[in-house]
Amino acid sequence: MAVRSGAAGGARRLRWAARLLPWAVGLLAGVLALGPALGPGYVLRYDMVFVPDLSPGTVLEGADGFPRAVPSDVVVAALSGVLPGDAVQALALLAVFAVGGAGASVLFARAWAGGGPVRAGTLAASAAAGLAYVWNPFVAERLLLGQWAVLLGYAGLPWVVGAVVRSAELRPGAGFAGVVRALVPAAVGGFSSVVLTGLTAGPVALLGTRRAPGGAPPGAGGPGGHRWARTGLFLAALVTVALPWLLPSLTSGAGTDPAGVEAFAARSDTPFGTAVSLLLLGGVWNSGAVPAGYGEPVTAAVRLLLCLAALAGWAWLLRRGRPPFGAGLSAAAAAGLAIALLGATAPGRELLGWLVGLWPGFGVLRDGQLYVAPLALVQALGLGAAVLWLSGSSVAGEGGAPPRGLPVAGAVRSPGGDGPPPAGGSRPEPAGLWRMVLAVFAGLLPVVTLPGLLWGAGGALAPADYPASWLEAQRAVAGDGRPGAVLVLPWSAYRGIDWSGRPTVVLDPATRLFDRRTVWNDDLVVGTPDGGAVVVTGEDARAREVAGLLRPDPGTGLPERLDPGVLAGAGVRYVAVTAPVDNQFWSGVDGLSVVVEGADMVLLEVQDQHIKADKATISGLEVTGGLVTVGAIIWSMARSGSSLVFQCLGPSSGSGARKEIPK
Incomplete structure (x- = not known):
């Protein structure tokens, strides 16, 4: 009885760790990366402009171009009504790391465990995945460009992928609510975030399948079907959250200059050329946004090795864990890398220029490096898999569930399971200890290879007060x-x-x-x-x-x-x-x-009494679109009674409980 009680207590502690650790990893990474940027004052850099007491009128009466920043600025203006502007900025930046790190961590744990028992090895690997997702050249360069809203949408990608997969197991109303709720970061992020989310999760909706019990792939008529219904549901949710910028863009009359194709094309920021720079999640068009020391030969070479190891880990995860989003996310990563490479070649630039001239909306394709975001998620999950393998915790059966009778490092046996761990299990073998040390080192390599992101990007993100x-x-x-x-x-x-x-x-x-x-x-x-x-x-x-x-x-x-x-x-x-x-x-x-x-x-x-008043810049249709989006988000929260936070990694309990990908 004492053994069973101890095992139950250990399982309970691991379940709480599974809830808290993903968020702790993201928050810790955010504090280390932002450092002084979280203090008093405003961080002003490139496109990142926060001001005291931002007015909704400033947002709604903005320029006549594409309303890319309307959703994010409206949220900032609303929060600025109750908090100082610099506090709003600090919360927004910290949310990028917390939401992104937790999302990748939870997604990896579900991909491997499939809703099975919580295991210490899986937690460590999922923490490595979360850290890798928010500590990489993509995040560093976009942060140094000041594109916090884009990064907020990036942070929501793992949650959207999980919600899309889970929607296949739910009734349409519940599935739609879950996807809308997961799309909140993209909705706040605006134009680029919604497009990036569509690229990442669209193929998952179209190609994803649900893992059947035991990890076996579903049959042709099994629960993995209805992909077109799932895709339609995802697209409907995506359009719903995009209404605040989509409707104004249809009537803005704005044009897009094809010259931006050359200006915003990906460029090499490592000694290995543009293609490899993109593979390493770098390649931003602005040299002023490259972190200090990133392009040095030694750090770039180690980063390349880390990237190859992560891709190998992803291939291993696809084979062993068979995550239901594996095929779709792989396709999204490949498509994103192909789009990013278009601007790096003369024929690709000609094609993009022709598309932009044909329809200004294709201007979103100019900034090619943006589209390596799905590859960043693939590499983060792959690094988690590599850490799992190195730690010796990967002795698993189909779908990541450990086979009966085989001890798993860090496993917690539930009552009624296979019994307590064998005697002596608390004293690891020397080989196992070295594997664990190597796994920890691999999990920390993203920080080692990108020290330029530490503590406000080496002072580049220093706050200041307005004169x-x-x-x-x-x-x-x-x-x-x-x-x-x-x-x-x-x-x-x-x-x-x-x-x-x-x-x-x-x-x-x-x-x-x-x-x-x-x-x-x-x-x-x-x-x-x-x-x-x-x-x-x-x-x-x-x-x-x-x-x-x-x-x-x-x-x-x-x-x-x-x-x-x-x-x-x-x-x-x-x-x-x-x-x-x-x-x-x-x-x-x-x-x-x-x-x-x-x-x-x-x-x-x-001093003129005859100044022409500004015309109304927001129509009833646009107001209606905004209300629909806000209403859908509020409904989705109420529909499930939960939010993005504190998703349990362990199996659900109670009648009718099922193993599901978290929202």
């Missing part, structure tokens, strides 16, 4: 109830700021600082490897119109003189000059008054 003049300008505009937009000068999208004591490039924060429409130059200048530059024309038609009226100097981004009548005719009430300028082009101009004047912020007011 007092910026906050004063924000309050002045917020206190004016009259209509009119804010024109942001100099006429360039990005600024070099050094508020944190470390110079960095960031999208001008003034584009989100004010509670009304801002007009700014959304053209993007991207350097090429040969020292040249590619100008990618922006999507905002109103910005192009204003540029034609101002005729700013290409070198300085400043007009020779401001004409209040022209500004009023363009609907501009304020002009924000957000960089130190020598030429005070507003001096002596009648009809302009200085509201705020600081070292790097000057706010000018256009």
Whole structure:
């Protein structure tokens, strides 16, 4: 009886560890990676712009281009109503690591154990999978690009894969609710996140099969059927969460510049060329987003070995564990790598340019490196499998269930099972100890091969406070109830700021600082490897119109003189000059008054009573779409009474319990 009671207690402790360990791994990785970025102040870098008191009006009255950032900015604006903006940013960044690490960890445990007993070896391997998923070049480079919303969608990919597989075992309503709930990170992430989720989970829905009891593949008429119904259900859920940006994009009239194909094509960031760089989950188009030390020959070579070991582990997992999402996720990884490679070849660039010219929506394919995300999930799960094999915990039968009579390292025997572990099991053999040490080392290799991500990416993610003049300008505009937009000068999208004591490039924060429409130059200048530059024309038609009226100097981004009548005719009430300028082009101009004047912020007011009011930028159809998405998410949460958190890795109990992939 004492033995049975001890075994039951050990099983209970492992079940709790199975609930908490995945989240602990993700949170610990997030703290180590972000470091100072979690402290007071705002981390401003490239596309990552958080501001104090972000207004919903700023989001809903944004530029006339594709509304890529609408969902993420709406969520940030809502949270900023109850929390300081820098706290919202810290939570968003930490969520990337927590949700992603936990998702990959849970997905691996289910892929191997299949809902069977919780085992210590499986927990260790699943922790390695979770760490590998959030600590790799893809995450580091996207983080250094400031694309936190894309990373949030990336973090949700394992949950969506699990929910799609589980939907095959549930009634349509419950399956739809589970998929919608898992799509919450992608819904917040917006345009790119939803597209990336479709690429990753679509093939899983189409090709995935349910593992039958005992691990045997289902027959032709078994429970693995209905793939078309499962695919349709997934697509319906994907469209539902995409409505907040999908509906505005249909009427935006925005265009996409084919020049972006060359500008955003994947590039080599290792000594092995572009193709291998992508295989290693790197290859970002911006050299400023490559972590320190990543491209060195030694670290790149070790990273290559780690990648090959992970792919070998994935092949082993497909053969031994036979996860129900194996074929679909493999197809998604291969397709994603193929898309990423398109921009790296001349014929591929021609094809992409032709597609973008045919329909602007194909512009989403320009940033090729984005599509290695499914490969990152494959490699993370493969590394978990490699750690499981190295630790000696992989003595398993079909579907990952240990065969009767065979001891498994770290296994906890439940009452009524095969009895207690053999005597002496608490003293491992020397060979087993070395295997465990090697497995731990392999599990930590993602950190060893990418030290540049540690502690705020080596200081690159340092927080800073907004200067007092910026906050004063924000309050002045917020206190004016009259209509009119804010024109942001100099006429360039990005600024070099050094508020944190470390110079960095960031999208001008003034584009989100004010509670009304801002007009700014959304053209993007991207350097090429040969020292040249590619100008990618922006999507905002109103910005192009204003540029034609101002005729700013290409070198300085400043007009020779401001004409209040022209500004009023363009609907501009304020002009924000957000960089130190020598030429005070507003001096002596009648009809302009200085509201705020600081070292790097000057706010000018256009004194004209006939400023054209901004047109309504959000229609009833768009409002309805947003309400449908929010309503579907709330319904999905209520439908199951749970969320993404605390999914149990062990078998369900009670009548009618089934072994299922977690949502």
